Amino acid sequence: MSNAPVVAAVDGSEHSLDALEWARTAALRHGTGLVVAHVLPDTSQLYAARRSSLADRSQPEQYADPVGDQVRGILAKAPELPDEVRYDALEGSVPEGLRVSAEGARMLVMGSRGHGGFAALLIGSNSRALASTAACPVVVVPHAARRAPEASADSAEPSSGRVVLGLHAAETADDVLAFAFAEGAARGTTVQVVSAYAIPPAPTTVVDSPFQVIPPEGLADDGDAVPAEREMLRSQTERLAPFRARWPQVPVEQAAVPGDPAERLVTASRSAALVVVGRHHPRRSVGPLMMGSVAHAVLHHAHGPVVVVPTLSDDA
Structure with missing residues:
Protein backbone atom coordinates (compact mmCIF):
# COMPACT_ATOMS: atom_id res chain seq x y z
CA MET A 1 0.00 0.00 0.00
CA SER A 2 3.06 2.29 0.13
CA ASN A 3 2.39 3.64 -3.39
CA ALA A 4 -1.39 3.55 -3.12
CA PRO A 5 -3.05 6.90 -3.87
CA VAL A 6 -5.10 9.11 -1.61
CA VAL A 7 -8.65 9.37 -2.94
CA ALA A 8 -10.70 12.53 -2.34
CA ALA A 9 -14.47 12.34 -2.78
CA VAL A 10 -15.92 15.59 -4.14
CA ASP A 11 -19.37 16.81 -5.13
CA GLY A 12 -18.73 20.55 -5.33
CA SER A 13 -19.97 21.28 -1.80
CA GLU A 14 -17.88 23.29 0.64
CA HIS A 15 -17.50 20.19 2.82
CA SER A 16 -16.07 18.14 -0.03
CA LEU A 17 -13.66 20.93 -1.02
CA ASP A 18 -12.32 20.92 2.54
CA ALA A 19 -11.79 17.18 2.09
CA LEU A 20 -10.01 17.80 -1.22
CA GLU A 21 -7.53 20.15 0.44
CA TRP A 22 -6.97 17.66 3.27
CA ALA A 23 -6.38 14.90 0.73
CA ARG A 24 -3.98 17.03 -1.33
CA THR A 25 -1.74 17.66 1.68
CA ALA A 26 -2.01 14.02 2.76
CA ALA A 27 -0.84 12.84 -0.66
CA LEU A 28 2.11 15.23 -0.52
CA ARG A 29 2.93 14.14 3.02
CA HIS A 30 2.99 10.46 2.07
CA GLY A 31 4.62 11.00 -1.33
CA THR A 32 1.81 9.33 -3.25
CA GLY A 33 -0.69 10.17 -5.98
CA LEU A 34 -4.03 11.93 -5.62
CA VAL A 35 -7.26 10.70 -7.20
CA VAL A 36 -10.22 13.10 -7.14
CA ALA A 37 -13.42 11.07 -7.47
CA HIS A 38 -16.82 12.53 -8.32
CA VAL A 39 -19.96 10.46 -8.76
CA LEU A 40 -21.92 12.16 -11.51
CA PRO A 41 -25.46 13.29 -10.70
CA ASP A 42 -28.37 11.27 -12.03
CA THR A 43 -29.08 13.78 -14.79
CA SER A 44 -25.61 13.38 -16.26
CA GLN A 45 -25.76 9.61 -16.00
CA LEU A 46 -29.16 9.53 -17.70
CA TYR A 47 -27.88 11.79 -20.49
CA ALA A 48 -24.92 9.50 -21.12
CA ALA A 49 -27.15 6.43 -21.14
CA ARG A 50 -29.66 8.06 -23.51
CA ARG A 51 -27.01 9.20 -25.96
CA SER A 52 -25.43 5.75 -25.93
CA SER A 53 -28.69 3.88 -26.44
CA LEU A 54 -30.04 6.18 -29.17
CA ALA A 55 -26.67 6.76 -30.87
CA ASP A 56 -27.75 10.36 -31.34
CA ARG A 57 -24.71 11.94 -33.00
CA SER A 58 -26.35 15.35 -32.97
CA GLN A 59 -25.80 15.54 -29.21
CA PRO A 60 -22.43 16.51 -27.71
CA GLU A 61 -20.24 13.57 -26.78
CA GLN A 62 -19.39 15.06 -23.41
CA TYR A 63 -22.01 15.95 -20.83
CA ALA A 64 -21.51 18.98 -18.64
CA ASP A 65 -19.43 18.33 -15.52
CA PRO A 66 -19.21 21.59 -13.55
CA VAL A 67 -17.69 19.82 -10.56
CA GLY A 68 -14.79 18.62 -12.72
CA ASP A 69 -14.23 22.15 -13.98
CA GLN A 70 -14.35 23.46 -10.40
CA VAL A 71 -11.84 20.90 -9.17
CA ARG A 72 -9.41 21.58 -12.01
CA GLY A 73 -9.60 25.31 -11.27
CA ILE A 74 -8.89 24.76 -7.57
CA LEU A 75 -5.97 22.44 -8.21
CA ALA A 76 -4.51 24.84 -10.76
CA LYS A 77 -4.20 27.42 -7.96
CA ALA A 78 -2.79 25.03 -5.36
CA PRO A 79 0.70 25.89 -4.08
CA GLU A 80 1.92 22.32 -4.66
CA LEU A 81 0.53 19.15 -6.16
CA PRO A 82 1.50 15.47 -5.96
CA ASP A 83 3.42 14.15 -8.94
CA GLU A 84 0.34 12.27 -10.13
CA VAL A 85 -3.16 13.75 -10.01
CA ARG A 86 -6.18 12.19 -11.66
CA TYR A 87 -9.83 13.19 -11.85
CA ASP A 88 -12.39 10.39 -12.16
CA ALA A 89 -16.03 11.00 -13.09
CA LEU A 90 -17.92 7.96 -11.81
CA GLU A 91 -21.32 6.45 -12.47
CA GLY A 92 -23.64 4.52 -10.19
CA SER A 93 -24.71 5.30 -6.63
CA VAL A 94 -22.43 7.49 -4.55
CA PRO A 95 -21.43 4.82 -1.97
CA GLU A 96 -20.88 2.11 -4.57
CA GLY A 97 -19.00 4.36 -6.99
CA LEU A 98 -16.65 5.59 -4.27
CA ARG A 99 -16.15 2.10 -2.83
CA VAL A 100 -14.96 0.88 -6.22
CA SER A 101 -12.75 3.95 -6.76
CA ALA A 102 -11.13 3.55 -3.34
CA GLU A 103 -10.28 -0.14 -3.63
CA GLY A 104 -6.59 -0.47 -2.83
CA ALA A 105 -6.27 3.22 -1.87
CA ARG A 106 -4.14 4.43 1.03
CA MET A 107 -7.22 6.26 2.29
CA LEU A 108 -10.50 7.76 1.12
CA VAL A 109 -11.08 11.34 2.29
CA MET A 110 -14.62 12.73 2.53
CA GLY A 111 -16.42 15.76 3.91
CA SER A 112 -18.84 15.15 6.75
CA ARG A 113 -21.77 16.24 4.59
CA GLY A 114 -22.36 16.87 0.91
CA HIS A 115 -24.95 18.65 -1.15
CA GLY A 116 -28.49 18.26 0.09
CA GLY A 117 -27.56 17.40 3.68
CA PHE A 118 -29.76 18.67 6.48
CA ALA A 119 -27.98 21.33 8.53
CA ALA A 120 -28.79 19.51 11.78
CA LEU A 121 -27.06 16.29 10.71
CA LEU A 122 -23.61 15.75 12.19
CA ILE A 123 -22.57 13.43 9.39
CA GLY A 124 -24.12 12.62 6.03
CA SER A 125 -25.42 9.22 4.99
CA ASN A 126 -22.74 8.71 2.32
CA SER A 127 -19.88 9.45 4.75
CA ARG A 128 -21.38 7.10 7.29
CA ALA A 129 -21.93 4.36 4.69
CA LEU A 130 -18.37 4.54 3.35
CA ALA A 131 -16.83 4.65 6.83
CA SER A 132 -18.77 1.47 7.60
CA THR A 133 -18.04 -0.48 4.43
CA ALA A 134 -15.03 0.77 2.43
CA ALA A 135 -12.09 -1.58 2.05
CA CYS A 136 -9.59 1.18 2.89
CA PRO A 137 -9.29 3.66 5.78
CA VAL A 138 -11.87 6.47 5.51
CA VAL A 139 -11.05 9.99 6.72
CA VAL A 140 -14.03 12.22 7.47
CA VAL A 141 -13.22 15.94 7.66
CA PRO A 142 -15.85 17.80 9.71
CA HIS A 143 -17.52 20.94 8.45
CA ALA A 144 -16.49 24.30 9.89
CA ALA A 145 -19.34 24.51 12.43
CA ARG A 146 -18.12 21.34 14.14
CA ARG A 147 -14.44 22.23 14.35
CA ALA A 148 -12.91 23.40 17.58
CA PRO A 149 -11.81 27.09 17.45
CA GLU A 150 -8.14 26.12 17.23
CA ALA A 151 -8.71 23.45 14.57
CA SER A 152 -8.49 23.92 10.82
CA ALA A 153 -9.08 21.75 7.76
CA ASP A 154 -5.43 20.70 7.95
CA SER A 155 -1.99 21.94 7.08
CA ALA A 156 0.79 20.63 4.89
CA GLU A 157 3.22 21.41 7.72
CA PRO A 158 4.58 18.18 9.22
CA SER A 159 4.09 19.33 12.83
CA SER A 160 0.41 20.22 12.55
CA GLY A 161 -0.83 18.62 15.79
Missing part, protein backbone atom coordinates in the same frame (compact mmCIF):
# COMPACT_ATOMS: atom_id res chain seq x y z
CA ARG A 162 -0.60 15.18 17.33
CA VAL A 163 -2.20 11.97 16.09
CA VAL A 164 -4.59 10.52 18.68
CA LEU A 165 -5.06 6.75 18.69
CA GLY A 166 -8.01 5.15 20.46
CA LEU A 167 -6.67 1.83 21.76
CA HIS A 168 -8.24 -1.19 23.38
CA ALA A 169 -5.08 -3.21 23.97
CA ALA A 170 -6.77 -6.60 23.61
CA GLU A 171 -9.08 -5.76 20.70
CA THR A 172 -7.75 -3.03 18.43
CA ALA A 173 -6.39 -4.56 15.20
CA ASP A 174 -2.74 -4.14 14.21
CA ASP A 175 -3.80 -2.26 11.07
CA VAL A 176 -5.22 0.54 13.22
CA LEU A 177 -2.00 0.97 15.19
CA ALA A 178 0.11 0.79 12.03
CA PHE A 179 -1.97 3.52 10.40
CA ALA A 180 -1.56 5.81 13.43
CA PHE A 181 2.22 5.32 13.62
CA ALA A 182 2.67 5.76 9.86
CA GLU A 183 0.67 8.98 10.04
CA GLY A 184 2.70 10.19 13.00
CA ALA A 185 5.93 9.45 11.10
CA ALA A 186 4.71 11.25 7.97
CA ARG A 187 3.70 14.29 10.01
CA GLY A 188 6.76 14.25 12.25
CA THR A 189 4.52 14.43 15.29
CA THR A 190 3.54 12.56 18.45
CA VAL A 191 1.12 9.66 18.64
CA GLN A 192 -1.00 10.02 21.76
CA VAL A 193 -2.54 6.70 22.79
CA VAL A 194 -5.81 6.97 24.73
CA SER A 195 -7.48 4.04 26.49
CA ALA A 196 -10.45 4.35 28.85
CA TYR A 197 -11.64 2.25 31.77
CA ALA A 198 -14.91 2.29 33.71
CA ILE A 199 -13.53 2.19 37.26
CA PRO A 200 -12.84 5.67 38.73
CA PRO A 201 -9.28 5.97 40.10
CA ALA A 202 -10.37 7.53 43.39
CA PRO A 203 -13.57 8.81 45.08
CA THR A 204 -12.44 12.42 44.62
CA THR A 205 -11.61 12.12 40.92
CA VAL A 206 -13.96 13.92 38.55
CA VAL A 207 -14.47 12.06 35.30
CA ASP A 208 -14.60 15.28 33.28
CA SER A 209 -11.21 16.43 34.57
CA PRO A 210 -8.29 16.54 32.07
CA PHE A 211 -6.48 13.24 31.79
CA GLN A 212 -2.79 12.77 32.48
CA VAL A 213 -0.49 11.94 29.58
CA ILE A 214 2.47 9.72 30.42
CA PRO A 215 5.50 9.03 28.21
CA PRO A 216 6.55 5.36 28.11
CA GLU A 217 9.72 6.03 30.10
CA GLY A 218 7.60 7.47 32.92
CA LEU A 219 5.86 4.21 33.78
CA ALA A 220 7.98 3.32 36.81
CA ASP A 221 6.00 1.11 39.17
CA ASP A 222 5.86 3.50 42.11
CA GLY A 223 2.48 2.28 43.31
CA ASP A 224 0.81 5.70 43.01
CA ALA A 225 -1.52 4.74 40.14
CA VAL A 226 -4.69 2.79 40.88
CA PRO A 227 -4.59 -0.87 39.78
CA ALA A 228 -6.92 -0.36 36.78
CA GLU A 229 -4.89 2.55 35.46
CA ARG A 230 -1.55 0.85 36.10
CA GLU A 231 -2.62 -2.36 34.40
CA MET A 232 -4.01 -0.49 31.40
CA LEU A 233 -0.76 1.43 30.96
CA ARG A 234 1.20 -1.83 31.16
CA SER A 235 -1.08 -3.40 28.56
CA GLN A 236 -0.65 -0.37 26.32
CA THR A 237 3.13 -0.53 26.62
CA GLU A 238 3.22 -4.21 25.71
CA ARG A 239 0.83 -3.73 22.80
CA LEU A 240 2.73 -0.73 21.44
CA ALA A 241 6.21 -2.27 21.68
CA PRO A 242 6.46 -3.70 18.12
CA PHE A 243 5.13 -0.49 16.60
CA ARG A 244 7.56 1.69 18.58
CA ALA A 245 10.34 -0.59 17.34
CA ARG A 246 9.16 -0.22 13.73
CA TRP A 247 8.76 3.57 13.99
CA PRO A 248 11.41 4.59 16.57
CA GLN A 249 11.31 8.20 15.36
CA VAL A 250 7.69 8.64 16.48
CA PRO A 251 7.28 10.05 20.02
CA VAL A 252 4.59 8.27 22.02
CA GLU A 253 2.40 9.53 24.87
CA GLN A 254 0.18 7.15 26.80
CA ALA A 255 -3.03 8.00 28.64
CA ALA A 256 -5.22 5.66 30.66
CA VAL A 257 -8.35 7.54 31.65
CA PRO A 258 -11.62 6.86 33.46
CA GLY A 259 -14.87 7.31 31.61
CA ASP A 260 -16.38 6.62 28.23
CA PRO A 261 -13.77 6.01 25.49
CA ALA A 262 -15.72 7.83 22.78
CA GLU A 263 -16.21 10.87 25.00
CA ARG A 264 -12.50 10.99 25.78
CA LEU A 265 -11.55 10.74 22.10
CA VAL A 266 -14.02 13.47 21.15
CA THR A 267 -12.43 15.72 23.79
CA ALA A 268 -8.95 14.91 22.47
CA SER A 269 -10.09 15.72 18.93
CA ARG A 270 -10.25 19.43 19.80
CA SER A 271 -6.47 19.72 19.55
CA ALA A 272 -5.59 16.72 17.38
CA ALA A 273 -4.57 16.73 13.74
CA LEU A 274 -6.26 13.33 13.36
CA VAL A 275 -8.10 10.84 15.55
CA VAL A 276 -7.56 7.18 14.57
CA VAL A 277 -10.13 4.54 15.50
CA GLY A 278 -10.75 0.97 14.41
CA ARG A 279 -13.95 0.17 12.58
CA HIS A 280 -14.72 -2.86 14.74
CA HIS A 281 -13.24 -5.82 16.51
CA PRO A 282 -12.35 -8.22 13.66
CA ARG A 283 -13.56 -11.32 15.50
CA ARG A 284 -16.78 -9.86 16.87
CA SER A 285 -18.37 -8.31 13.81
CA VAL A 286 -20.63 -10.14 11.39
CA GLY A 287 -18.89 -9.47 8.10
CA PRO A 288 -17.42 -6.10 7.07
CA LEU A 289 -20.66 -4.10 7.29
CA MET A 290 -20.64 -3.25 10.99
CA MET A 291 -19.02 -0.30 12.76
CA GLY A 292 -18.39 -0.35 16.48
CA SER A 293 -20.11 2.02 18.88
CA VAL A 294 -16.91 3.94 19.71
CA ALA A 295 -16.05 4.57 16.06
CA HIS A 296 -19.67 5.53 15.37
CA ALA A 297 -19.80 8.04 18.23
CA VAL A 298 -16.40 9.61 17.50
CA LEU A 299 -17.26 9.92 13.80
CA HIS A 300 -20.47 11.78 14.64
CA HIS A 301 -19.14 14.13 17.33
CA ALA A 302 -15.41 14.77 16.82
CA HIS A 303 -14.19 18.34 16.37
CA GLY A 304 -11.48 17.44 13.85
CA PRO A 305 -10.67 14.85 11.18
CA VAL A 306 -11.32 11.21 12.10
CA VAL A 307 -10.08 8.13 10.26
CA VAL A 308 -11.94 4.85 10.59
CA VAL A 309 -9.55 1.99 9.83
CA PRO A 310 -10.90 -1.43 8.84
CA THR A 311 -9.08 -4.69 9.35
CA LEU A 312 -6.91 -4.78 6.25
CA SER A 313 -4.75 -7.87 6.77
CA ASP A 314 -6.14 -11.36 6.28
CA ASP A 315 -4.73 -12.73 9.51
CA ALA A 316 -5.95 -9.95 11.80
Whole structure:
Protein backbone atom coordinates (compact mmCIF):
# COMPACT_ATOMS: atom_id res chain seq x y z
CA MET A 1 0.00 0.00 0.00
CA SER A 2 3.06 2.29 0.13
CA ASN A 3 2.39 3.64 -3.39
CA ALA A 4 -1.39 3.55 -3.12
CA PRO A 5 -3.05 6.90 -3.87
CA VAL A 6 -5.10 9.11 -1.61
CA VAL A 7 -8.65 9.37 -2.94
CA ALA A 8 -10.70 12.53 -2.34
CA ALA A 9 -14.47 12.34 -2.78
CA VAL A 10 -15.92 15.59 -4.14
CA ASP A 11 -19.37 16.81 -5.13
CA GLY A 12 -18.73 20.55 -5.33
CA SER A 13 -19.97 21.28 -1.80
CA GLU A 14 -17.88 23.29 0.64
CA HIS A 15 -17.50 20.19 2.82
CA SER A 16 -16.07 18.14 -0.03
CA LEU A 17 -13.66 20.93 -1.02
CA ASP A 18 -12.32 20.92 2.54
CA ALA A 19 -11.79 17.18 2.09
CA LEU A 20 -10.01 17.80 -1.22
CA GLU A 21 -7.53 20.15 0.44
CA TRP A 22 -6.97 17.66 3.27
CA ALA A 23 -6.38 14.90 0.73
CA ARG A 24 -3.98 17.03 -1.33
CA THR A 25 -1.74 17.66 1.68
CA ALA A 26 -2.01 14.02 2.76
CA ALA A 27 -0.84 12.84 -0.66
CA LEU A 28 2.11 15.23 -0.52
CA ARG A 29 2.93 14.14 3.02
CA HIS A 30 2.99 10.46 2.07
CA GLY A 31 4.62 11.00 -1.33
CA THR A 32 1.81 9.33 -3.25
CA GLY A 33 -0.69 10.17 -5.98
CA LEU A 34 -4.03 11.93 -5.62
CA VAL A 35 -7.26 10.70 -7.20
CA VAL A 36 -10.22 13.10 -7.14
CA ALA A 37 -13.42 11.07 -7.47
CA HIS A 38 -16.82 12.53 -8.32
CA VAL A 39 -19.96 10.46 -8.76
CA LEU A 40 -21.92 12.16 -11.51
CA PRO A 41 -25.46 13.29 -10.70
CA ASP A 42 -28.37 11.27 -12.03
CA THR A 43 -29.08 13.78 -14.79
CA SER A 44 -25.61 13.38 -16.26
CA GLN A 45 -25.76 9.61 -16.00
CA LEU A 46 -29.16 9.53 -17.70
CA TYR A 47 -27.88 11.79 -20.49
CA ALA A 48 -24.92 9.50 -21.12
CA ALA A 49 -27.15 6.43 -21.14
CA ARG A 50 -29.66 8.06 -23.51
CA ARG A 51 -27.01 9.20 -25.96
CA SER A 52 -25.43 5.75 -25.93
CA SER A 53 -28.69 3.88 -26.44
CA LEU A 54 -30.04 6.18 -29.17
CA ALA A 55 -26.67 6.76 -30.87
CA ASP A 56 -27.75 10.36 -31.34
CA ARG A 57 -24.71 11.94 -33.00
CA SER A 58 -26.35 15.35 -32.97
CA GLN A 59 -25.80 15.54 -29.21
CA PRO A 60 -22.43 16.51 -27.71
CA GLU A 61 -20.24 13.57 -26.78
CA GLN A 62 -19.39 15.06 -23.41
CA TYR A 63 -22.01 15.95 -20.83
CA ALA A 64 -21.51 18.98 -18.64
CA ASP A 65 -19.43 18.33 -15.52
CA PRO A 66 -19.21 21.59 -13.55
CA VAL A 67 -17.69 19.82 -10.56
CA GLY A 68 -14.79 18.62 -12.72
CA ASP A 69 -14.23 22.15 -13.98
CA GLN A 70 -14.35 23.46 -10.40
CA VAL A 71 -11.84 20.90 -9.17
CA ARG A 72 -9.41 21.58 -12.01
CA GLY A 73 -9.60 25.31 -11.27
CA ILE A 74 -8.89 24.76 -7.57
CA LEU A 75 -5.97 22.44 -8.21
CA ALA A 76 -4.51 24.84 -10.76
CA LYS A 77 -4.20 27.42 -7.96
CA ALA A 78 -2.79 25.03 -5.36
CA PRO A 79 0.70 25.89 -4.08
CA GLU A 80 1.92 22.32 -4.66
CA LEU A 81 0.53 19.15 -6.16
CA PRO A 82 1.50 15.47 -5.96
CA ASP A 83 3.42 14.15 -8.94
CA GLU A 84 0.34 12.27 -10.13
CA VAL A 85 -3.16 13.75 -10.01
CA ARG A 86 -6.18 12.19 -11.66
CA TYR A 87 -9.83 13.19 -11.85
CA ASP A 88 -12.39 10.39 -12.16
CA ALA A 89 -16.03 11.00 -13.09
CA LEU A 90 -17.92 7.96 -11.81
CA GLU A 91 -21.32 6.45 -12.47
CA GLY A 92 -23.64 4.52 -10.19
CA SER A 93 -24.71 5.30 -6.63
CA VAL A 94 -22.43 7.49 -4.55
CA PRO A 95 -21.43 4.82 -1.97
CA GLU A 96 -20.88 2.11 -4.57
CA GLY A 97 -19.00 4.36 -6.99
CA LEU A 98 -16.65 5.59 -4.27
CA ARG A 99 -16.15 2.10 -2.83
CA VAL A 100 -14.96 0.88 -6.22
CA SER A 101 -12.75 3.95 -6.76
CA ALA A 102 -11.13 3.55 -3.34
CA GLU A 103 -10.28 -0.14 -3.63
CA GLY A 104 -6.59 -0.47 -2.83
CA ALA A 105 -6.27 3.22 -1.87
CA ARG A 106 -4.14 4.43 1.03
CA MET A 107 -7.22 6.26 2.29
CA LEU A 108 -10.50 7.76 1.12
CA VAL A 109 -11.08 11.34 2.29
CA MET A 110 -14.62 12.73 2.53
CA GLY A 111 -16.42 15.76 3.91
CA SER A 112 -18.84 15.15 6.75
CA ARG A 113 -21.77 16.24 4.59
CA GLY A 114 -22.36 16.87 0.91
CA HIS A 115 -24.95 18.65 -1.15
CA GLY A 116 -28.49 18.26 0.09
CA GLY A 117 -27.56 17.40 3.68
CA PHE A 118 -29.76 18.67 6.48
CA ALA A 119 -27.98 21.33 8.53
CA ALA A 120 -28.79 19.51 11.78
CA LEU A 121 -27.06 16.29 10.71
CA LEU A 122 -23.61 15.75 12.19
CA ILE A 123 -22.57 13.43 9.39
CA GLY A 124 -24.12 12.62 6.03
CA SER A 125 -25.42 9.22 4.99
CA ASN A 126 -22.74 8.71 2.32
CA SER A 127 -19.88 9.45 4.75
CA ARG A 128 -21.38 7.10 7.29
CA ALA A 129 -21.93 4.36 4.69
CA LEU A 130 -18.37 4.54 3.35
CA ALA A 131 -16.83 4.65 6.83
CA SER A 132 -18.77 1.47 7.60
CA THR A 133 -18.04 -0.48 4.43
CA ALA A 134 -15.03 0.77 2.43
CA ALA A 135 -12.09 -1.58 2.05
CA CYS A 136 -9.59 1.18 2.89
CA PRO A 137 -9.29 3.66 5.78
CA VAL A 138 -11.87 6.47 5.51
CA VAL A 139 -11.05 9.99 6.72
CA VAL A 140 -14.03 12.22 7.47
CA VAL A 141 -13.22 15.94 7.66
CA PRO A 142 -15.85 17.80 9.71
CA HIS A 143 -17.52 20.94 8.45
CA ALA A 144 -16.49 24.30 9.89
CA ALA A 145 -19.34 24.51 12.43
CA ARG A 146 -18.12 21.34 14.14
CA ARG A 147 -14.44 22.23 14.35
CA ALA A 148 -12.91 23.40 17.58
CA PRO A 149 -11.81 27.09 17.45
CA GLU A 150 -8.14 26.12 17.23
CA ALA A 151 -8.71 23.45 14.57
CA SER A 152 -8.49 23.92 10.82
CA ALA A 153 -9.08 21.75 7.76
CA ASP A 154 -5.43 20.70 7.95
CA SER A 155 -1.99 21.94 7.08
CA ALA A 156 0.79 20.63 4.89
CA GLU A 157 3.22 21.41 7.72
CA PRO A 158 4.58 18.18 9.22
CA SER A 159 4.09 19.33 12.83
CA SER A 160 0.41 20.22 12.55
CA GLY A 161 -0.83 18.62 15.79
CA ARG A 162 -0.60 15.18 17.33
CA VAL A 163 -2.20 11.97 16.09
CA VAL A 164 -4.59 10.52 18.68
CA LEU A 165 -5.06 6.75 18.69
CA GLY A 166 -8.01 5.15 20.46
CA LEU A 167 -6.67 1.83 21.76
CA HIS A 168 -8.24 -1.19 23.38
CA ALA A 169 -5.08 -3.21 23.97
CA ALA A 170 -6.77 -6.60 23.61
CA GLU A 171 -9.08 -5.76 20.70
CA THR A 172 -7.75 -3.03 18.43
CA ALA A 173 -6.39 -4.56 15.20
CA ASP A 174 -2.74 -4.14 14.21
CA ASP A 175 -3.80 -2.26 11.07
CA VAL A 176 -5.22 0.54 13.22
CA LEU A 177 -2.00 0.97 15.19
CA ALA A 178 0.11 0.79 12.03
CA PHE A 179 -1.97 3.52 10.40
CA ALA A 180 -1.56 5.81 13.43
CA PHE A 181 2.22 5.32 13.62
CA ALA A 182 2.67 5.76 9.86
CA GLU A 183 0.67 8.98 10.04
CA GLY A 184 2.70 10.19 13.00
CA ALA A 185 5.93 9.45 11.10
CA ALA A 186 4.71 11.25 7.97
CA ARG A 187 3.70 14.29 10.01
CA GLY A 188 6.76 14.25 12.25
CA THR A 189 4.52 14.43 15.29
CA THR A 190 3.54 12.56 18.45
CA VAL A 191 1.12 9.66 18.64
CA GLN A 192 -1.00 10.02 21.76
CA VAL A 193 -2.54 6.70 22.79
CA VAL A 194 -5.81 6.97 24.73
CA SER A 195 -7.48 4.04 26.49
CA ALA A 196 -10.45 4.35 28.85
CA TYR A 197 -11.64 2.25 31.77
CA ALA A 198 -14.91 2.29 33.71
CA ILE A 199 -13.53 2.19 37.26
CA PRO A 200 -12.84 5.67 38.73
CA PRO A 201 -9.28 5.97 40.10
CA ALA A 202 -10.37 7.53 43.39
CA PRO A 203 -13.57 8.81 45.08
CA THR A 204 -12.44 12.42 44.62
CA THR A 205 -11.61 12.12 40.92
CA VAL A 206 -13.96 13.92 38.55
CA VAL A 207 -14.47 12.06 35.30
CA ASP A 208 -14.60 15.28 33.28
CA SER A 209 -11.21 16.43 34.57
CA PRO A 210 -8.29 16.54 32.07
CA PHE A 211 -6.48 13.24 31.79
CA GLN A 212 -2.79 12.77 32.48
CA VAL A 213 -0.49 11.94 29.58
CA ILE A 214 2.47 9.72 30.42
CA PRO A 215 5.50 9.03 28.21
CA PRO A 216 6.55 5.36 28.11
CA GLU A 217 9.72 6.03 30.10
CA GLY A 218 7.60 7.47 32.92
CA LEU A 219 5.86 4.21 33.78
CA ALA A 220 7.98 3.32 36.81
CA ASP A 221 6.00 1.11 39.17
CA ASP A 222 5.86 3.50 42.11
CA GLY A 223 2.48 2.28 43.31
CA ASP A 224 0.81 5.70 43.01
CA ALA A 225 -1.52 4.74 40.14
CA VAL A 226 -4.69 2.79 40.88
CA PRO A 227 -4.59 -0.87 39.78
CA ALA A 228 -6.92 -0.36 36.78
CA GLU A 229 -4.89 2.55 35.46
CA ARG A 230 -1.55 0.85 36.10
CA GLU A 231 -2.62 -2.36 34.40
CA MET A 232 -4.01 -0.49 31.40
CA LEU A 233 -0.76 1.43 30.96
CA ARG A 234 1.20 -1.83 31.16
CA SER A 235 -1.08 -3.40 28.56
CA GLN A 236 -0.65 -0.37 26.32
CA THR A 237 3.13 -0.53 26.62
CA GLU A 238 3.22 -4.21 25.71
CA ARG A 239 0.83 -3.73 22.80
CA LEU A 240 2.73 -0.73 21.44
CA ALA A 241 6.21 -2.27 21.68
CA PRO A 242 6.46 -3.70 18.12
CA PHE A 243 5.13 -0.49 16.60
CA ARG A 244 7.56 1.69 18.58
CA ALA A 245 10.34 -0.59 17.34
CA ARG A 246 9.16 -0.22 13.73
CA TRP A 247 8.76 3.57 13.99
CA PRO A 248 11.41 4.59 16.57
CA GLN A 249 11.31 8.20 15.36
CA VAL A 250 7.69 8.64 16.48
CA PRO A 251 7.28 10.05 20.02
CA VAL A 252 4.59 8.27 22.02
CA GLU A 253 2.40 9.53 24.87
CA GLN A 254 0.18 7.15 26.80
CA ALA A 255 -3.03 8.00 28.64
CA ALA A 256 -5.22 5.66 30.66
CA VAL A 257 -8.35 7.54 31.65
CA PRO A 258 -11.62 6.86 33.46
CA GLY A 259 -14.87 7.31 31.61
CA ASP A 260 -16.38 6.62 28.23
CA PRO A 261 -13.77 6.01 25.49
CA ALA A 262 -15.72 7.83 22.78
CA GLU A 263 -16.21 10.87 25.00
CA ARG A 264 -12.50 10.99 25.78
CA LEU A 265 -11.55 10.74 22.10
CA VAL A 266 -14.02 13.47 21.15
CA THR A 267 -12.43 15.72 23.79
CA ALA A 268 -8.95 14.91 22.47
CA SER A 269 -10.09 15.72 18.93
CA ARG A 270 -10.25 19.43 19.80
CA SER A 271 -6.47 19.72 19.55
CA ALA A 272 -5.59 16.72 17.38
CA ALA A 273 -4.57 16.73 13.74
CA LEU A 274 -6.26 13.33 13.36
CA VAL A 275 -8.10 10.84 15.55
CA VAL A 276 -7.56 7.18 14.57
CA VAL A 277 -10.13 4.54 15.50
CA GLY A 278 -10.75 0.97 14.41
CA ARG A 279 -13.95 0.17 12.58
CA HIS A 280 -14.72 -2.86 14.74
CA HIS A 281 -13.24 -5.82 16.51
CA PRO A 282 -12.35 -8.22 13.66
CA ARG A 283 -13.56 -11.32 15.50
CA ARG A 284 -16.78 -9.86 16.87
CA SER A 285 -18.37 -8.31 13.81
CA VAL A 286 -20.63 -10.14 11.39
CA GLY A 287 -18.89 -9.47 8.10
CA PRO A 288 -17.42 -6.10 7.07
CA LEU A 289 -20.66 -4.10 7.29
CA MET A 290 -20.64 -3.25 10.99
CA MET A 291 -19.02 -0.30 12.76
CA GLY A 292 -18.39 -0.35 16.48
CA SER A 293 -20.11 2.02 18.88
CA VAL A 294 -16.91 3.94 19.71
CA ALA A 295 -16.05 4.57 16.06
CA HIS A 296 -19.67 5.53 15.37
CA ALA A 297 -19.80 8.04 18.23
CA VAL A 298 -16.40 9.61 17.50
CA LEU A 299 -17.26 9.92 13.80
CA HIS A 300 -20.47 11.78 14.64
CA HIS A 301 -19.14 14.13 17.33
CA ALA A 302 -15.41 14.77 16.82
CA HIS A 303 -14.19 18.34 16.37
CA GLY A 304 -11.48 17.44 13.85
CA PRO A 305 -10.67 14.85 11.18
CA VAL A 306 -11.32 11.21 12.10
CA VAL A 307 -10.08 8.13 10.26
CA VAL A 308 -11.94 4.85 10.59
CA VAL A 309 -9.55 1.99 9.83
CA PRO A 310 -10.90 -1.43 8.84
CA THR A 311 -9.08 -4.69 9.35
CA LEU A 312 -6.91 -4.78 6.25
CA SER A 313 -4.75 -7.87 6.77
CA ASP A 314 -6.14 -11.36 6.28
CA ASP A 315 -4.73 -12.73 9.51
CA ALA A 316 -5.95 -9.95 11.80
